[in-house]
Amino acid sequence: MYPLYPQQQDLSAVMNLLNIKQHAARTLLIHHRWKMHCIYDHLDRKGRGRMLTEACIVLPENNSMSAAGSRTHPTRVTCNVCFEDLPITEASTMDCGHCFCNDCWTEHFFASINSGCKQIRCMEVNCKAICDEDMVRRLVDQKYPAASKRFSRLLLESYLEDNDSVKWCPSAPHCGRAIQVAAAGDERHSEVACPCGVAFCFSCTAPAHSPCPCPMWEKWEAKSHGDADSVKWILANTKSCPRCSKPIEKNGGCNLVQCKCGQCLCWLCGAPTGKEHTWERISGHSCNRYKEEEEEEAGDKPLSRSYAFAYYMFDGGGGEFEAHPAERASLAVARNLFEDQQQQLEHHVEHLSRMLAADVPEEVAVAKQDAVNLAKIVEAICGKMYRCIQDELLPLLVQPMSIPAYRPDGPDKAEEFVRA
Ligand SMILES: [Zn+2]
Ligand SMILES: [Zn+2]
Ligand SMILES: [Zn+2]
Ligand SMILES: [Zn+2]
Ligand SMILES: [Zn+2]
Ligand SMILES: [Zn+2]
Ligand SMILES: [Zn+2]
Structure with missing residues (x-):
């Protein structure tokens, strides 16, 4: 059987509040997408009768036919x-x-x-x-x-x-769980982790993709994997070589590219990486295109997804996400700020991954402390970058959008809500 308790609580509350039967309470709740606060609000502003009529609810005491029937x-x-x-x-x-x-x-x-x-x-x-x-x-x-x-x-x-506060976990094969986010109001822009381990965007149910907003991520994912145009744009526009700033070209071969100065990059996402790699993977690097099974490093994923955001935000997508023409000057300022943060992040993430890969047995304790400190710095920059995107850049778009707040430890672990 299905655990119906949360649903039953909402139904009972509305039945008692308005003195109506269960199907009428359910109709009203569906009409207001199961938001109790909406119902209280409507009741306050419109009164019981008008609220029920607007949800197409007919009460037995209000229909003329049963009144006539009761006479005969x-x-x-x-x-x-x-x-x-x-x-x-x-x-x-x-x-x-x-x-x-x-x-x-x-x-x-x-x-x-x-x-x-x-x-x-x-x-x-x-x-x-x-x-x-x-x-x-x-x-x-x-x-x-x-x-x-x-x-x-x-x-x-x-x-x-x-x-709106409950979603099925998007895992495939399906883990059978539905997840509820507690916070009313801003539940649309958060990322959650199902107990099965899948972290997803509560708004669009795609795998977690912050700091790239849903509409941009959807476009990005719809592009064929390894789309050469977008990668070229990223390398030419938001990122030349992180070390020497020269543009980088790829001439066939695997997905690790190396600049003349010696810096290595993942060709698929443009992030700086170490040199060690196989045909399938680059050691210590994971991005949405080039997956590595290992534990992700702090800041790694937000960084690689920030390229998708930059691609659309700064016009690489062919003007699909336009900024207000009047905001050109603000956009240039905010873009500088963002790219500066992105560059710092590239630098520190790369440094961190080299540090974690290094073998220094005699200095393990020191190295560990350094890595912890560096991870803290990476988190702080990530936080700044998320705020820059949310507060400085996204409001400049003709169609504003939102991203979740940065969570250093990844999306919140959700309580299992119901299991089918
Ligand atoms: Zn009827
Ligand atoms: Zn009949
Ligand atoms: Zn799940
Ligand atoms: Zn999303
Ligand atoms: Zn270089
Ligand atoms: Zn190679
Ligand atoms: Zn990559």
């Missing part, structure tokens, strides 16, 4: 779907007041569930009322018990899919 108490009704005349006990009336025979309702529910519908509407033409969940279960259970189970599963999925 008929014993027989005619179903307007099959035109059968039958005793009232074999028909059911929804909150909206529309009454059909139980057989017709059952077939309607069964077909809706089979098409994956979570919010089953009334059969009456143009009636937007959502059917009572208890009635759906009661009627479907009698004839199609499997469909009734599927309906419960659909309702859980709706809680996950329509809820």
